[in-house]
Amino acid sequence: MLYEEIVQQFVQRIQKGLQPPGSKLPSIRSLSQDLGCSKNTILKAYGELEKKHWIYSVPQSGYYVVEGGKSQGRPVDEHAHRIIDFQAAGPDRHAMPYRDFQHCINQAVERYKEEMFSYSDVQGLYSLRVQLARHLQGLQVFTVPERIFVVTGSQQALHLLLALPFPNAKHRVCVEQPTHPGMMESLRQLGISAVGIEVGEGGINLKRLEELFKHNDIKIFYTVTRFHNPTGCSHTNAARRKIVELAQRYDVYIVEDDYMGDLDTDAKSDPMFAFDPSGRVIYVKSFSKVMLPGLRLGLAVLPDELHESFTRAKSAADVHSPVLMQGALEIYLQSGMFDMHIERMRQLYSRKAALLQEAYRTWLTELASFSQAASGFYSTITLPAPLKAVQVAEHLKHKHVLVDPADRMYMAEAASNNVIRISVSQVKEEWIDEGVRMIAEATEELMGMRNQVRFV
Numbered sequence: 001m002l003y004e005e006i007v008q009q010f011v012q013r014i015q016k017g018l019q020p021p022g023s024k025l026p027s028i029r030s031l032s033q034d035l036g037c038s039k040n041t042i043l044k045a046y047g048e049l050e051k052k053h054w055i056y057s058v059p060q061s062g063y064y065v066v067e068g069g070k071s072q073g074r075p076v077d078e079h080a081h082r083i084i085d086f087q088a089a090g091p092d093r094h095a096m097p098y099r100d101f102q103h104c105i106n107q108a109v110e111r112y113k114e115e116m117f118s119y120s121d122v123q124g125l126y127s128l129r130v131q132l133a134r135h136l137q138g139l140q141v142f143t144v145p146e147r148i149f150v151v152t153g154s155q156q157a158l159h160l161l162l163a164l165p166f167p168n169a170k171h172r173v174c175v176e177q178p179t180h181p182g183m184m185e186s187l188r189q190l191g192i193s194a195v196g197i198e199v200g201e202g203g204i205n206l207k208r209l210e211e212l213f214k215h216n217d218i219k220i221f222y223t224v225t226r227f228h229n230p231t232g233c234s235h236t237n238a239a240r241r242k243i244v245e246l247a248q249r250y251d252v253y254i255v256e257d258d259y260m261g262d263l264d265t266d267a268k269s270d271p272m273f274a275f276d277p278s279g280r281v282i283y284v285k286s287f288s289k290v291m292l293p294g295l296r297l298g299l300a301v302l303p304d305e306l307h308e309s310f311t312r313a314k315s316a317a318d319v320h321s322p323v324l325m326q327g328a329l330e331i332y333l334q335s336g337m338f339d340m341h342i343e344r345m346r347q348l349y350s351r352k353a354a355l356l357q358e359a360y361r362t363w364l365t366e367l368a369s370f371s372q373a374a375s376g377f378y379s380t381i382t383l384p385a386p387l388k389a390v391q392v393a394e395h396l397k398h399k400h401v402l403v404d405p406a407d408r409m410y411m412a413e414a415a416s417n418n419v420i421r422i423s424v425s426q427v428k429e430e431w432i433d434e435g436v437r438m439i440a441e442a443t444e445e446l447m448g449m450r451n452q453v454r455f456v
């Protein structure tokens with residue numbers, strides 16, 4: 001039997017509801033015996049079904065029918081109902097290890113039942129911090145469990161750090177422009193005075209950064225060093241080293257947000273922490289982009305001088321992060337499942353980034369500028385004047401394409417209202433090109449209408 005025939009049969013079974021969402025497909029061995037064909041043929045057929053997002057695989061478990069969309073048990077004209085969502089900030093839902101993680105949660109309930117009857121360590125479970133320290137070594141972050149704080153999402157670490165007094169007794173915060181909208185909101189909420197420095201395709205102007213550090217009472221420089229949100233750009237190792245030197249010279253602390261560090265395939269890329277592990281660089285990591293945002297788990301590696309004040313701030317905020325989720329993450333890391341998952345995610349997101357860049361070059365080269373990203377979720381498109389991001393987003397919504405105007409990622413004085421953020425995380429690979437084509441089409445349509453429409 002040909003592998004295409006097997007694919008066809010499964011598609012029909014799924015469409016008719018005979019193989020419902022979440023159900024497990026026969027093992028490769030049993031199906032090859034039943035159909036009298038080689039295991040390679042079955043593997044090829046399952047690979048094809050996975051590529052087309054009918055099914056997903058769970059390492060060491062098997063293949064399952066995906067939830068939602070195609071697999072609702074009836075034939076779907078996917079083009080009729082299609083929404084190309086370049087706005088979603090969560091991970092690719094078809095690639096998430098739900099079942100593996102469910103297994104870890106079940107084990108964690110058993111292992112940590114006693115701990116759940118009382119309050120736990122503010123800093124996080126020690127046994128989890130041991131696993132985190134081990135995992136961080138792979139990211140060139142060498143530290144000890146005693147310096148790691150488990151936080152309720154990395155956003156909590158960022159928010160708490162902004163409000164803490166620092167040993168340098170300075171007050172202002174320097175942020176990249178544009179930057180992570182959560183950081184912008186925390187600055188607004190806490191009423192903290194900030195200065196901005198532009199980042200993007202050309203990197204960062206180190207002379208300007210030095211001037212800012214020298215004259216502006218800078219307590220913290222907040223930087224997203226890899227696959228920046230929203231531009232997708234990464235600093236070079238040379239720039240990272242130089243930024244650390246400047247921070248040392250002018251007594252500035254660096255908060256290095258490495259929210260997508262796990263996705264970096266470049267083994268030579270070092271985080272800023274590696275250039276100064278003494279405490280000058282506070283390393284912050286999220287588990288939301290490579291795992292599940294609903295876990296609400298992240299970590300911060302803190303200098304000894306901030307240990308006590310951060311412990312008090314964290315305790316005042318939420319006492320500690322949920323023990324059950326901490327335990328499940330510990331088991332997930334310890335079992336090696338996390339490493340296997342990350343390997344798949346690296347491949348998935350570098351493939352998506354390559355497809356996106358190709359689509360940009362095909363459709364946008366003459367029309368708009370765009371940022372380049374080798375992996376991660378994000379990149380930005382700068383629209384031609386006089387178009388505004390909000391109007392283009394509105395126009396595209398009617399065509400069922402969602403994009404995110406980046407206004408809120410800028411400080412008011414630097415506001416750039418012609419930039420849109422594109423996230424590929426939840427867009428199917430086969431729709432990336434079409435989505436970018438539609439953005440180009442909408443841009444051209446609005447440019448053609450610019451005498452009729454006022455772009456205020």
Ligand SMILES: Cc1ncc(COP(=O)(O)O)c(C=O)c1O
Nearest residue numbers: 153154155180229259286288298
């Ligand atoms: C750059 C950056 N840092 C931190 C976060 C917050 O992540 P978490 O879900 O771990 O709080 C995000 C979320 O989008 C982000 O984009």
